Amino acid sequence: MLEGILKMIKFDIFSNYICPYAYRASLWVHQLKEHFGDEIQFAFRHFSLMQNRFSDGTWQIWNQPQENENWQTEKYAFEIHLCRAIEAVRRQGHDNFDKFHVALFEARHNNPKRDLKNDEAIRRVAEKIGVDMAQFKADIHDSMILKQVGIDHLHAVEELGVFGTPTFVFTACEPMYLKLERRLSMKESLDFWDVFYQTVAKHPYVLEMKRPN
Numbered sequence: 001m002l003e004g005i006l007k008m009i010k011f012d013i014f015s016n017y018i019c020p021y022a023y024r025a026s027l028w029v030h031q032l033k034e035h036f037g038d039e040i041q042f043a044f045r046h047f048s049l050m051q052n053r054f055s056d057g058t059w060q061i062w063n064q065p066q067e068n069e070n071w072q073t074e075k076y077a078f079e080i081h082l083c084r085a086i087e088a089v090r091r092q093g094h095d096n097f098d099k100f101h102v103a104l105f106e107a108r109h110n111n112p113k114r115d116l117k118n119d120e121a122i123r124r125v126a127e128k129i130g131v132d133m134a135q136f137k138a139d140i141h142d143s144m145i146l147k148q149v150g151i152d153h154l155h156a157v158e159e160l161g162v163f164g165t166p167t168f169v170f171t172a173c174e175p176m177y178l179k180l181e182r183r184l185s186m187k188e189s190l191d192f193w194d195v196f197y198q199t200v201a202k203h204p205y206v207l208e209m210k211r212p213n
Contacts, residue, residue: 009170009197011042011168011170011171013025013043013044015165016079018049018078018082018108023109024181024183024184025166025168025180026044026101027105030102045155047156047164049079050076050079051153052163052164053076054075062153063150064080072118077117082108083149084119084140084145085100085126086100088136088139088140089126089131103129104116104122107125161175168196176200
């Protein structure tokens with residue numbers, strides 16, 4: 001078991017709010033955080049599924065609000081709305097970011113009647129967690145607000161070979177893509193953490209494990 005020997009394990013998770021597997025991974029790591037506290041540190045980073053779907057090699061989703069005045073009518077607009085919002089809340093500190101991150105995932109995947117396809121719907125989620133709404137509304141229209149999306153996505157693709165979400169990146173380890181079928185109980189979360197971390201960190205020759213459909 002890792003629990004007795006755990007010492008400040010840090011990792012990044014390349015994630016996307018559209019992805020149900022990223023949602024389940026987020027639930028899992030927050031359960032781990034609840035149990036282990038500061039012994040694990042993780043950061044959520046952007047990986048754009050729309051960029052993968054629509055890019056022709058030059059098109060970049062993070063530049064669309066400046067390049068396409070009609071971007072809100074496009075299929076990729078949903079992702080832009082979500083990314084602008086989370087980056088705006090990130091400017092209000094880690095605690096607000098973490099609460100909003102969880103709230104966005106819950107609103108997207110655990111409340112099918114809630115439509116998050118526009119800024120107003122997303123603002124209502126932000127308002128419920130208590131962010132500074134005047135600052136939030138100003139920041140989502142900052143022309144630089146999507147810059148971090150591009151930084152994260154290009155790093156993921158060009159330097160790490162990430163192809164989907166969620167992908168975990170531990171220090172000095174190869175990235176590992178993960179799909180969970182459902183949300184886990186606390187016991188399942190802790191049991192699986194032992195297996196997952198040991199596999200990723202201690203067995204670098206494991207490139208992929210996949211069940212037949």
